[in-house]
Amino acid sequence: MTGICIGLDIGTSNMTAYVEGKGIVFSRPSAIACDTHTGRILAVGEDAFAMTGRTPGSVTVIRPFSEGVVSDMKITVAMLSQFIDEVCRLTVLKPNIIAGVPGEITGVERNAILDVLKSAGASRVCIMEHPYAAAVGADVAFTKPYGTMLIDIGGGTVDISVVSMNSVAAVRTLRFGSEALTQDIIKYLRRERDIEVGYLTAEDIKKTIGGAVVRNEEIALVAKGRNAVTGSPINFEVTSTEVYWAIKEHIDMILTGVKEILSSISPELSADIFESGIVLTGKGSLLYGIDSFLESSTGVQVRIAKEPWLCVAKGLGKSMHNIRKLKKSGYGFEYFNEL
Ligand SMILES: Nc1ncnc2c1ncn2[C@@H]1O[C@H](COP(=O)(O)OP(=O)(O)OP(=O)(O)O)[C@@H](O)[C@H]1O
Ligand SMILES: [Mg+2]
Known part of the structure; x- marks a missing residue:
């Protein structure tokens, strides 16, 4: 048994999620505000981004991605866990995630994304590059x-x-x-x-x-x-x-x-x-x-x-219905744990 399938465009500026059967459920800033001393999370997404430049010394706003890849593992896991929990509120099983990543990334950067998604609660992950997902999402016939x-x-x-x-x-x-x-x-x-x-x-x-x-x-x-x-x-x-x-x-x-x-x-x-x-x-x-x-x-x-900021997430979403066929193009799920 597997959980729901989520297409997650993990962007440097914005995180966009597409859920099977629902479509795009959110697109919000990749930002998290933490208490500088205790590390406690104070806000994520829009609320955290709006604090940029306005925080007292005891609060830091962190953008956990840089140049499209993970720059802060711990904070990224915290932010993704919150987003994934929100999407999976009513489900028991861990979700399957198709994650969008930059077209050219190193093996280390790819593994970092797999690691954070696993720690944030994914059961299986398929990594898909932005160009492929954007082409599908923009309805390019290729x-x-x-x-x-x-x-x-x-x-x-x-x-x-x-x-x-x-x-x-x-x-x-x-x-x-x-x-x-x-x-x-x-x-x-x-x-x-x-x-x-x-x-x-x-x-x-x-x-x-x-x-x-x-x-x-x-x-x-x-x-x-x-x-x-x-x-x-x-x-x-x-x-x-x-x-x-x-x-x-x-x-x-x-x-x-x-x-x-x-x-x-x-x-x-x-x-x-x-x-x-x-x-x-x-x-x-x-x-x-x-x-x-x-x-x-x-x-x-x-x-x-059309809606250029949603193309990658839409492409990830459309691809989840086609994952068997996509094997020919080199895409497939990596398994972690089912529950
Ligand atoms: N009207 C606009 N004119 C110019 N730039 C804009 C406009 N609206 C948003 N942007 C810029 O678009 C960028 C965010 O784009 P997008 O959401 O596609 O990035 P991302 O997917 O999070 O990043 P990446 O794919 O590089 O990891 C921001 O830098 C923002 O300032
Ligand atoms: Mg992007």
């Missing part, structure tokens, strides 16, 4: 020998891949994601404007006026910060053009990754992609103009998938 490129822009990683013949034909994982753009904004304001801002303010600036292209009409935002010289709180205006320049280096690095993959694959796959286009997934693909920037820089048509 059973035939015909290539399509996907770019999953997450918080801690950018997975650039080519899928064909029901598998991942090429993949490159860039070890930075949209969170690096938020850090770019913090550094830019400190360096060029002598202004200090918190992480949540910089996130807001990125989402509201950030962009991968210069806007035809510049827009601006008034935000709260601190004068780095005097230490006084200030309201300041920042423009979309400033943010464009602040994040440009990382945007260009994504383009370089795409060009490298395009030039490393076979001419046949490359020709397919020029016809089939590029599909963007991950919440980072909501950045203004990222699709038009990549399209004009590569000459390949780019489209953003």
Whole structure:
């Protein structure tokens, strides 16, 4: 006997769960707030994330994943246990979990994910890379020998891949994601404007006026910060053009990754992609103009998938019904204990 099946997209920024028979049940920040002295968990998910930068010295907000992989085992187990308990409230048996991981991870990183899921209460685990899950979740037809490129822009990683013949034909994982753009904004304001801002303010600036292209009409935002010289709180205006320049280096690095993959694959796959286009997934693909920037820089048509932030979790969910067939693509469950 086995428990329910959960598709778990364990993201650097967000954790999203798909439960068999129910669909997506939550998508919430990968964050946990703990008492600094006792280690007691005070909050997880949204509540913990909202405390970022606002905690007293006795509380720490921890983001237990970095670059898409486990950076703090103990905290990750605590956070996952809480999420899994919530999903499995009414069931006795331990769940089977299909977990999404970055396209390129080391054996050590893969084992760390298996270990934390086992400790958090999983009975069986199947590890599936983001590119495969995103392709299934974005409804990309890739059973035939015909290539399509996907770019999953997450918080801690950018997975650039080519899928064909029901598998991942090429993949490159860039070890930075949209969170690096938020850090770019913090550094830019400190360096060029002598202004200090918190992480949540910089996130807001990125989402509201950030962009991968210069806007035809510049827009601006008034935000709260601190004068780095005097230490006084200030309201300041920042423009979309400033943010464009602040994040440009990382945007260009994504383009370089795409060009490298395009030039490393076979001419046949490359020709397919020029016809089939590029599909963007991950919440980072909501950045203004990222699709038009990549399209004009590569000459390949780019489209953003529907609900791009849910594609990986949906793909994990759809795959759970197909797990026998997936054996041919190299996916299967690893067993721990049934109860
Ligand atoms: N409207 C928006 N514009 C730009 N970026 C956004 C927007 N909304 C969310 N983001 C960014 O998307 C990132 C989170 O994306 P996502 O949830 O896909 O990441 P993840 O799956 O947790 O990370 P990873 O797959 O890298 O481990 C965050 O850095 C967030 O700031
Ligand atoms: Mg992701």
